Amino acid sequence: MNAAVPYLDLAAQLRPIRAEVDAAIARTLDNNSFCLGPDVAQFEKDFARFCGAQHCLGMNSGTSALHIALLLLGVGPGDEVITTPYTFVATSWAISYVGAKPVYVDIDATFNLDPALVERAITPRTKAILPVHLYGHPCDMDALLAIGKKHNLPLVEDACQAHGAKYKGRTVGTLGSISAFSFYPAKNLGAAGEGGALVTNDAAFAARAKSLREHGSTKRYHHDEVGFNYRMEGLQGAVLGVKLKHLAQWQAGRRRVAARYAELLAGTPLQLPQQADYAESAWHLYTVRHARRDELKKFLDENGVGNAVHYPMPLHLQKCYASLGYQPGDFPVAERASREVLSLPMFAELTDAQLERVAAVVSGFFHKHP
Template identity: 45%
Template structure:
């Protein structure tokens, strides 16, 4: 019997989730409950002191002037585009390989998303294709730091300056990652974060934030999030009801000091995966020089994705397909005319990418079991080196 099968049999069948939000809660339970009780006893549940305190903590963490809490990561993108005056007739360049919200917000304002292909290694937009997509209608670029992998921001910013474009960093999966020692989200006109429970810094419900050094933009965002009013009941804009509630802010403030340590643990576990899975034919994550990747997800790629997903599930291992349909091939965007094969790298990624379990509290034994199950899959196919 092979070494891989010995290893697989050594472990009794385990249940290893793709992620475990409860483990983190249990670790901080007393602090979180104390923070929650403080808010409940204050009676200030919307836009209270806890929100301002968390905003100040995030601004300091990112080394930036303004942090504006909103209801979720999608609203962070939407309000930023709106505050920048993006609307009907405008074009915004973004990635086709991301969560739908990155393009959805462009369309909600009547603008047109323009998709360019991605890099095969990072799954981020291919900045060498960026300039060719710029037209007189282009008003902004939304680079998406997908899976916690920073975009090549020097190239993005160079073209943005050349053509007078706004850059809204979609850092919803990347809080804590860095590009050449600069926190992602702090490089462009604005950066947008999500605090959805599964994120590296996740709350216990929805939440989002915009960061920026632009005083005027920050002021507009603070007005837009409260129905366009300043002061209350006096409306200078058509706005939104998009506020980060005090309970989420208080609990996220408890978590924020732990984020760097959690991200380091993610990176350590990613290194173990990469070292141990090199004996398989999987396409594994790569880190470019100057990039600090925080592995929101550990993404692998294989033409046998669906079979591997089933094999993992059969052995109690959680996994997920990210993303099975690229945005330019979604039904709602068919009128834009992107035919099959128009963005081949994104389309290839959509056919084969998937995530393995990765979270800070994951035990060495659980990770070893996941690796053994993956080895077993490829050994049975005769593809294990």
């Protein structure tokens, strides 16, 4: 009987750092800094340094960071934001939360916004471009930034899946005006609960974001504008501070896994993820493609190989966005991807035996169903 291979094994990640995490949690409990506090402040400094950015503001989620980013840019009712239909829904939530309209543009072979299609979607109402570094693979930022510059449109990077990914050697999250990261537990850098961050090089944006996340105030019980309770919890800052020290090593582990999959799966009919020549992926997900995805998924399920579909339905076809009026066929590349993608187990602690087991089951599927 072959052992099951989990899709994700957070316990394996925690085991070697458990004492450090426990100590950080105990420190927070002892100093009672539950909302923001010194551990969050230290993490903000450390994560800003990690990104090579001037400012980082800890938030309670990546969704909140995206929301604040669009508020900072003055996006509001009647405005349009160009974005991808092929992402986790929270990217579009931010646009909806400020009362603006998501305008979708199809993706390219990297699963990211296709820069060649962006310009024709710009209207006088367009206020920003919101690309996503999906699966940890950077967007073609120079192409997008050139369009932004030409039309005077700021870029917000959704870097929620892309901690430490590099575009032409530069860390993503510092290339646009503002970026958002998620520390949802399954992310490359995950909290022990919800968490996120807004990253920017603009001091004025950072100052206003700091106020907006804390009830629109810089002085207690004095509220300059309507704000939010989007503060990062002290416990999350403490846990993230510990985990950030290990991130480089975990990233190396993910690169090892991706490279090993590339060797082990090379002879199969699967379409494997490729890195564009400008990209150093964070390998948040290892997402393969095949026309018979659903059968393959069932086979992996039956044989104890964890897997997931990111994402089965593009956002333009979601019920919540029916009022936007999009139809099936509007974004053929995204729609086809949603039928073909399958994410295989991807985490730093995967052993060679586990990777070989995944590959053996995948090969078994194609032998059984040639």
